[in-house]
Amino acid sequence: MMGPVLAACLLIILSTAWISQANGATCKKDGGVCTCNDQTKNVDCSSKGLTAIPSNIPVDTNRLELDYNKLSNLPSKAFQSFTKLTFLSLNNNQLQTLPAGVFDQLVELDRLELSRNQLKSLPSGIFDKLTKITYLDLGDNKLQSLPHGVFDELTELKTLYLFNNQLQRVPEGAFNFLEKLTRLQLEENPWDCSCRDILYLSKWIREKEGKVNGIESATCVNKKAVLEITEEEAAEDCVYPNTTTAIPTTIITTLASSNDDDIPELPVPQENFQKFLGYQEPDHLPTQPQCLMSISGYLGLMMFFVLISAAILYVIHFLKKA
Template identity: 70%
Template sequence: MMGPVLAACLLIILSTAWISQANEALCKKDGGVCSCNNNKNSVDCSYKKLTAIPSNIPVETTELRLNFNSLSNPLPPKAFHHLSKLTYLSLGENQLQALPIGVFDQLVNLTDLRLNRNQLKSLPPGIFDKLTKLTFLQLTDNKLHSLPEGVFDKLTKLTRLHLLNNQLRNVPHGAFDSLSSISNVQLFGNPWDCTCNGIIYMAKWLKKKADEGLGGVDTAGCEKGGKAVLEITEKDAASDCVSPNTTTAIPIGTMTPASVIYDDIHEIKVPQENFQKFLGYQEPDHLPTQPQCLMSISGYLGLMMSLMLTSAAILYVFHFLKKA
């Protein structure tokens, strides 16, 4: 009976090796596209022309860089749900136009979130509500034209908020009231409308914070008139304007379909050129990110060898069982 036992052990070892190989394929040294350091706590997938987020990022990852890629919508709503240890996440310099509801909900340890230089036009209500440890939020160089009510209400530890170079004309009343730890806010590069009384809340808040020594507040200027927002008085902004910037609704064009949000199977289509990369027609640094294509040709051959050995081990077990 020792023969079947040894064969079973061989089968377990080979299966474990195969699973390990498949999981390791994220990292460049294992045939994947990303660089992994410090026992994979730091994963760098920047500058890789990725069109989708890799699905096998290690659960122990604390720092994840996905900046300077070609990520666009739709992002899977659960793309980061297994990465609760993340403290740093960079999604900057991509092509994101919207964020799915709940995409950051499991990142309860995140302290640094960078979404700069995308094409975000709006933010879903509650998108940052679970990020209670966040200290830096980077939203620079997007196309934000509105902020939902209470979008920063849970960010009591936030020290730096960068909203410069967007399309904001005002902010909801009370938008910054919960930012009790804020020390630097950058708001310039927006077309702040200082003719409507919707700007008064922001003007008073900025004036108060400027008196307290808050950095960056005096550079937020009105779209017209040449004044700084913090200099605006109720007399200056007497008009009761109706502005789409005050709405809390998400424009229909940027909403993620319910079928995408609530579908537990988030299959990402692989462009044809990615399969060509997998077959060796392009540089291995730009392999596609789907599990079936993450490994290099050498990794694929190794996988096939593992499968052959596993099949042989199974036949070996059956042979001895049949004799028994």
């Protein structure tokens, strides 16, 4: 009669394990997606092959690591519950864009790491709420420009990494409010030193030389140091691509009154044309619970049902004998 007892115990154990996984699958020390430390409030979700941020991460998490995953997009409300977060790392993912307001609730954040992604641009005001941040890493991306005033609210910032991007210039006054800055890495960018726009950066570097580490390494495309550029060398009034944000009203009126055959083709950048038509990216992607917690969730579910079926057959077999 021990057979049915053992089978019943097996059923109870499997059911308990499955319920536990279903209720808190993403943040458990017993085989869940992420590793949690209840004492330090640290959650490590790195190197899990994640394509979406796990749910059920404790809202009182202090440190969240999401490095070395496959995140290509973030929901605009991805971090809205983590008001106690002081450390957030998203290095080595595939992020191409950041939705506006995605970091707005992280008012206690001290360190934000976004290096080695595919970011080409930043939304205006993306860091405005991070007034306590001291460390910001944007290195090893594909940033082509910076929004005006993007760092203005980061008055506590001490370390800023912008190296290995596609920056040709920075907006006038980009670093004026970073009074506590002690390190700024600008190297491995194609700084365009033929345009007047580079003069702000050149002057700023000269003024901060010896006070802010790393800035001297910024070089022009011709390998000359940015800090050595003179007004005579930066004489051109350059217009950079992707600066047009709307189609002039006069052009729209003219096109509307013309025959289709006479409408000229305008070189409007695709991203700007989408904005003109009112197109917006989806607010968010399905989260892991909506997808049954990814492939591991599917495998766990299949294994659960296989073992349950075996246990049931085992019980039936001994009941028949009895």
